[in-house]
Amino acid sequence: MLHYLPCGPEAKQAVGTQPAPGTENGWLWVTPSPQTLPGTIRGGIPVCWPWFADESPDGRGPMHGTARQAEWRLDGVDDEDEGVEVHLSPTTRLDEQLTPRVMIHASARRLHVELITEHRGEKPVKLTAALHTYFAVAHAHQCRLEGLAGARYLDKRQDFSEAHQQGELGVRGPLDRIYESNRPLVLDDGERRIKIAKQGSDSTVVWHPGSELPSDTPADVSHGFLCVEAACTRVDPVWLVPGAQHLLATTLTREETLQ
């Protein structure tokens, strides 16, 4: 169930769910002490756009782009038998040539988020982006992420050194990796298994900061999340030509519903 849809003035950039008090099985994590807006919110699914990390065109733009710090408006909500569909767009123009919008379809068993980028300008543009999902987990350093075995990755904690994933990934400490992968995953935290599928993305970013915490993340809850991000990064930037559009999507499903 959707408990929290950050749109409008009170929550600008994260798109996600937060368990209601007393609800243990929310899929997404949100910091209990968010920064005052327009600070960035750690939690939900921040929209990193029109660049991922520090990959702005001049190298001086804010980390993860301008979209997550922008104000978004609710363009429409469709209630359906099987859930709810929500459409969002930024209230201001965030890029000279590119325009983003977000569509969320949520039900009790499935969360699907689409980030659609349209090129309305005149010159080809390089786009990097991410749906920076914060999964709520029992303990970040006791998670298993299935589906990355054999994938090449860049280790951001080791100056982007290259390596290949040996076997399935068991998260046992801080990590910050860009995997070259478009494969579906299963996140298993020992208590539940969430299937993670995606579209329009050949990079999967896996991040947990360990004890090097962002200022809005209290130490006593810092092991309650693991970020697994559907992304387009320096590994797979998208070159959009005028008139083209790009779809980046992630779909989260309880594994048993697929059987």
Ligand SMILES: O=P(O)(O)OC[C@H]1O[C@H](O)[C@H](O)[C@@H](O)[C@@H]1O
């Ligand atoms: O602190 P933030 O700007 O929200 O970024 C949080 C993290 O996001 C991504 O996962 C990057 O790979 C990390 O390098 C970064 O630290």
